[in-house]
Amino acid sequence: MARITIFPLSGAVLYPRLQLPLHIFEPRYRAMISDALARDRRIGMIQPQRPAEGAPLYTIGCLGRIDEVEALDDGRFNIILEGESRFRVLKELEVGTPFRQVEAEMIADREDEVLAxxxxxxxxxxxxxxxxxxxxxxxxxxxxxxxxxxxxxxxxxxxxxxxxxxxxxxxxxxxxxxxxxxxxxxxxxxxxxxxxxxxxxxx
The missing domain is CATH 1.20.58 (Methane Monooxygenase Hydroxylase; Chain G, domain 1)
Incomplete structure (x- = not known):
């Protein structure tokens, strides 16, 4: 199990081994990026079930590592997130941070699977x-x-x-x-x- 800081964003889906460019401008998510950069550079992308504040989350998301970061003068960030592993949310945690966090388990996808x-x-x-x-x-x-x-x-x-x-x-x-x-x-x-x-x- 892992404790994951999440970025709930409708329509934005990340996959392992792929990259997702993101522009971070909301204060709580700027704080999220600053926190991630000070720790392990990892955040979880996950979709909310509806586009509303505090909406329930879908069960499956993807953990990503901040591969590239551009810190702008006004506090915003441009980042490139590199997908590492899908995860399954077990429960959302009660936290004092402005950004949401979950307890999750990693999903071990087969990397050698091919199509017929x-x-x-x-x-x-x-x-x-x-x-x-x-x-x-x-x-x-x-x-x-x-x-x-x-x-x-x-x-x-x-x-x-x-x-x-x-x-x-x-x-x-x-x-x-x-x-x-x-x-x-x-x-x-x-x-x-x-x-x-x-x-x-x-x-």
């Missing part, structure tokens, strides 16, 4: 369709050179889905399950962008 060739091909095919429908310009040659983990987690982190859908991707139990969920979401949101209900959410 048919899973990779299916994903790339759907990703091309989705990108075309959304009007995205993608360097597919560069995409083809990414390993399965970097590809699936990278797309999951930056995909333009709603917070609940991004959380479903983070909570997927493995790479194959995350890939399958991602394909379903691209199909679902692709249809929505073609004229179905606005703001549709896959629950």
């Amino acid at each position: 060739p048919i899973e990779r091909a299916s994903f790339e095919r759907e990703a091309r369709r989705f990108a075309d429908r959304q009007g995205y310009s993608v360097d597919w040659e560069q995409v083809s050179r990414l390993d399965d983990m970097a590809l699936i987690n990278g797309v999951s982190q930056i995909a333009p889905f709603d917070p609940a859908s991004k959380q479903a991707l983070l909570e997927a139990p493995g790479l194959a399950a995350r890939c399958e969920t991602l394909v379903q979401l691209m199909q679902f949101f692709g249809r929505s962008s073609d004229g179905d209900e606005d703001g549709a959410t896959l629950q």
